[in-house]
Amino acid sequence: MAVLRGFVQMSPKIAFAFAGLHTLEEMTEDYFQPFFASVIPIRVGFLNRATTRQLLANPKPEFLLIYEAEAMDRIYDLTFGQPYLVQLLGFLLVGRYNEETFEEGKPREPVFKVADVDAIIAQNELFQNGSYYFTGVWQQAGQDASGQQDILKVLAKYSEGCSYL
Template identity: 65%
Template sequence: MAICDEISQTVKLPPPSDADLLNLPYRTFERYLKQVEAQLDGGLIIALDEFEKIEDLIEAKKIPVDFMGFLRGLVQMSSKIAFAFAGLHTLEEMTTDYFQPFFASVIPIHVGFQERAATRQILANPGDDFPLDYTLEALDEIYALTHGQPYLVQLLGFQLVRRYNNFVFEQGRPRDSVFTLEDVEVVINEPGFFKQGRYYFTGVWGQAARSVEGQQAILRVLAPHTEGLSLDALAQSTNMNNADLQEALNTLKRHDVVEETQGSWRIIVELFRRWVLQQ
């Protein structure tokens, strides 16, 4: 019903009745999409976030197992209507049998970190009428703290602008319109900063608790070491055998949580490393 309502607002085509969707959800939705397709001049993208939740709903028996087959049919139905599924899990990790027919119908796109130049552009030039600016040192520090992780870059920029607005407009105090390294340090050291970014931090931490064991233990061991640790040091500190340790590290690497540089494993995002230290 919610998806039909959103499509209706976008393409200006009345949605099916709630009664029809409740009585024949699959058939009614499919017929509605065909009506939408006939009316489209261009294309339509239907985006579903937290795609892995479908697996949880199927396991909880709130969605029937055949839903994935139905979804695959929708994906293949029209060249004018595309589906974008976003989530923390890769398709390879969603190995339950009912996901198998789905794999051949989609193209996996890895969404990684922003480059340094893109991070600078988004912060300093989000729009033509943006009146604030950053020193190069401030921009470099934000990149060093976030490694270009989009959510954290946006969070830092938002908090800096909010602090500026509070200072100038609410308190009525003059200040320069250029953010400095000191401004960045003040924002990240505010007591509530890590709580404001909890969606990212707890999401990565929760992901590390799934599938392969030992991921959280590795992160706890790595957190105090900004330069990282060797494989031997990690094995000694976590008491994991080499095979299990390597599997856990590969999983964390696949999710852009850790990286290996010159034989040392380290947490990629500095702000996440600091968050783990507080746990």
């Protein structure tokens, strides 16, 4: 951590992006990690539908895989634009495509469809690979105001969402 702190303090051309469940304020409470006290927080919230689509479909100009609009909508509906989950689903889809195409030798179009997204969900790949995130959310819901975990249990029954009306 001392080396990273030195980079941040000595070079204006180096930047780090930290993402997680804990805020920088929480991280600076650890006296033995003064590194976090020397960084500037920039809050990143949930992505809207259009930004989620742009992130998935255009990560780099040379990205040759295509998402059907319905697949991007499904990802947004599943994640509500939570950046880590959007990125994780995209990563898992590309990994699945590479495995099928290059390791198994199955010919397939370079297009992600709703069925591809649903296959990731059905095989629990999102939950297994994102277990640290989901565990962290669950633990945070167990702190502070009581009943938050109970609310999450009720909401979990509505996989397609629910209305408060």
